[in-house]
Amino acid sequence: MEEEQDTVLGRAVALLRAFGSDDHVLGLAELARRTGLPKTTAHRIANALVRHRLLDRDPYGYRLSGGLFELGLRASTERTLLELAMPFLQDLYERTHETVHLGVRDGTDVVYLAKIGGHRQAASPSRTGGRMPLYCTAIGKVLLAHAGPEVRRQVLGGPLERRTPHTVVAAGMLRRQLETALETGVAFEHEESTAGLLCVAAPVPAPEGRTSLAISVSGPTTRFRPEGHVDAVRAAATGLGNQLARRRIPPGTGAL
Amino acid sequence: MEEEQDTVLGRAVALLRAFGSDDHVLGLAELARRTGLPKTTAHRIANALVRHRLLDRDPYGYRLSGGLFELGLRASTERTLLELAMPFLQDLYERTHETVHLGVRDGTDVVYLAKIGGHRQAASPSRTGGRMPLYCTAIGKVLLAHAGPEVRRQVLGGPLERRTPHTVVAAGMLRRQLETALETGVAFEHEESTAGLLCVAAPVPAPEGRTSLAISVSGPTTRFRPEGHVDAVRAAATGLGNQLARRRIPPGTGAL
DNA sequence: CACGGCGTTCCACTGAGCGGAACGCACCTT
DNA sequence: AAGGTGCGTTCCGCTCAGTGGAACGCCGTG
Known part of the structure; x- marks a missing residue:
């Protein structure tokens, strides 16, 4: 998952891209592993993404949200x-x-x-x-x-x-x-x-x-x-x- | 376009959301106007989004990219x-x-x-x-x-x-x-x-x-x-x- | 040719973002 | 019961990424 990620934005995008086309729901740890981000950082950004409705969160982990779906269709x-x-x-x-x-x-x-x-x-x-x-x-x-x-x-x-x-x-x-x-x-x-x-x-x-x-x-x-x-x-x-x-x-x- | 935008991420999302379902291509100024961001800031973030392939840029302005489309479909x-x-x-x-x-x-x-x-x-x-x-x-x-x-x-x-x-x-x-x-x-x-x-x-x-x-x-x-x-x-x-x-x-x- | 609107560059200030350390919890082993 | 592992979460002091006003060059238009 090579991306330029030295800025919040890059990291956020990396988190979104961490979701392959087959994996629906990813836990925080898995997310951190895939992006190579420190757990803390992944946590902070992922939650921010949830706040902004690009990610959804349920007891099983994070998933790409309907808001993102809608955005993409535009x-x-x-x-x-x-x-x-x-x-x-x-x-x-x-x-x-x-x-x-x-x-x-x-x-x-x-x-x-x-x-x-x-x-x-x-x-x-x-x-x-x-x-x-x-x-x-x-x-x-x-x-x-x-x-x-x-x-x-x-x-x-x-x-x-x-x-x-x-x-x-x-x-x-x-x-x-x-x-x-x-x-x-x-x-x-x-x-x-x-x-x-x-x-x-x-x-x-x-x-x-x-x-x-x-x-x-x-x-x-x-x-x-x-x-x-x-x-x-x-x-x-x-x-x-x-x-x-x-x-x-x-x-x-x-x-x- | 009321969003919480005190962080880069919020602003970035606001920029993406500034694209309504009917307007395809927006200039920098228009983008800044819709989000209420200072021109400079809009410029910086929009370009960052281009770098991360969430926006495309052509001579006419910015548009939501195919990368975003793909992401949404996931x-x-x-x-x-x-x-x-x-x-x-x-x-x-x-x-x-x-x-x-x-x-x-x-x-x-x-x-x-x-x-x-x-x-x-x-x-x-x-x-x-x-x-x-x-x-x-x-x-x-x-x-x-x-x-x-x-x-x-x-x-x-x-x-x-x-x-x-x-x-x-x-x-x-x-x-x-x-x-x-x-x-x-x-x-x-x-x-x-x-x-x-x-x-x-x-x-x-x-x-x-x-x-x-x-x-x-x-x-x-x-x-x-x-x-x-x-x-x-x-x-x-x-x-x-x-x-x-x-x-x-x-x-x-x-x-x- | 002056004007308004565009996109862009510069730069000094500052607080948002950073990530290591440490915690509570739910499972498993042994 | 005691130890281990992996999870998500909170705390906090450091610092550099992000900020936005000012100023610039480039069109069109009246």
């Missing part, structure tokens, strides 16, 4: 992006009735901006606001393929952690997949991040600069055939792309 | 609530193909947690994370009807601002509408917050304590008949209510 760029994107995701869901995702690239991660899934949705571990490494998801591979050479080098050079028996951990193999992704305009995932999960993703074309958004449809191995949804995903992605271009929405690169 | 209570609610909203949308909202009560406001609307959605001004007063929307009236007596008194006692020619500004009239809302389990809005907009809402039943969530369907006067969707909304709301009860999700009261 971030203009992401919000207008979402508002424009929703109808397309919506349509895609209705055509496929499988889980639909919208993701942005941030560094070597995907951040999921939206997820639509009905009652019968596959047990995908993704969560809105959550992160995944680029190399092992369909959205990730699409975005990686369209990212600059530095990012590709960084990912292909770095270790490719095996997350399931099917994760592509050979850089050569991955590189080839990225090539075909560029050619065909879609990427697939076959249980590479999560066992039992298949996925197709297409990049949202950006007027200028690098694509950093992608849309995907995913479903369980039991019934889902990714190849069957290629056209639908592509349509949604290009539809959104056109919409964004018309509205002159800047590409989300680094925005997040 | 707020556990709201997130799990949303994850449980989405399928129901989804279904409701598919049944009606009109704009669907999920709202919570916070004080005398509704806060919209989710909005689903396809391409043909009505021009409702609501935005995810946005607020509306309780007295003039369907969701608001439902929530008001189920709120404690203090809240009712506060709203009915306070001035009812006329937002359109159809806004119910007579306390007596409003009170009667709340009664029928309690009896029938749904509330309507006929262009009371926005011209051309009709809406039905139903409360999400809470196992214990006060209901503070509601679901609505809305559409334009041109084609939308709220009465026709009563059953669908009610079904979605009780469905979600059962789900929440089963999962023992605490009621969202004051959570936000």
Whole structure:
């Protein structure tokens, strides 16, 4: 958790960021440990954050508050992006009735901006606001393929952690997949991040600069055939792309 | 913008909160004005916030950043609530193909947690994370009807601002509408917050304590008949209510 | 060209923030 | 029962991060 934290503000932000996308509630000690702050300091600042309604407190510890949630939703760029994107995701869901995702690239991660899934949705571990490494998801591979050479080098050079028996951990193999992704305009995932999960993703074309958004449809191995949804995903992605271009929405690169 | 702001942290939060749900980008001077901070101080803190990626800066001024957006999405209570609610909203949308909202009560406001609307959605001004007063929307009236007596008194006692020619500004009239809302389990809005907009809402039943969530369907006067969707909304709301009860999700009261 | 409003830089003062030490408490071992 | 461990909390004297008035340069506008 490397942050500049020599000022109250930095420390406060560090405390907020200490909450990963999976841990909901953290005790004071854990918080102090993660941020590397002295217990006392963490205590003081965390309580101040509670006072200012950025954190909630219950007997079990601290958690990010609804106030923070509300504040986050006001971030203009992401919000207008979402508002424009929703109808397309919506349509895609209705055509496929499988889980639909919208993701942005941030560094070597995907951040999921939206997820639509009905009652019968596959047990995908993704969560809105959550992160995944680029190399092992369909959205990730699409975005990686369209990212600059530095990012590709960084990912292909770095270790490719095996997350399931099917994760592509050979850089050569991955590189080839990225090539075909560029050619065909879609990427697939076959249980590479999560066992039992298949996925197709297409990049949202950006007027200028690098694509950093992608849309995907995913479903369980039991019934889902990714190849069957290629056209639908592509349509949604290009539809959104056109919409964004018309509205002159800047590409989300680094925005997040 | 009354906040306790005698500490850096308080001031920082005040700066973030200075961004209303409608203003995207604020200049330094405007920011200083809204928070009542000296220009210098606002400048220093705002830049610190930029450094910590809670604000973005472009030639036009400051805006809430994607980092803040991401952070907000991690707020556990709201997130799990949303994850449980989405399928129901989804279904409701598919049944009606009109704009669907999920709202919570916070004080005398509704806060919209989710909005689903396809391409043909009505021009409702609501935005995810946005607020509306309780007295003039369907969701608001439902929530008001189920709120404690203090809240009712506060709203009915306070001035009812006329937002359109159809806004119910007579306390007596409003009170009667709340009664029928309690009896029938749904509330309507006929262009009371926005011209051309009709809406039905139903409360999400809470196992214990006060209901503070509601679901609505809305559409334009041109084609939308709220009465026709009563059953669908009610079904979605009780469905979600059962789900929440089963999962023992605490009621969202004051959570936000 | 003077004016008002913007964002920015400088700098001397001071109190908000700091964190080590020490405490009470609820669990576990032994 | 006695000791140990990890938790959240309180106290308090030191000091440096945060403060904000003054002053500056840069636009537009009347």
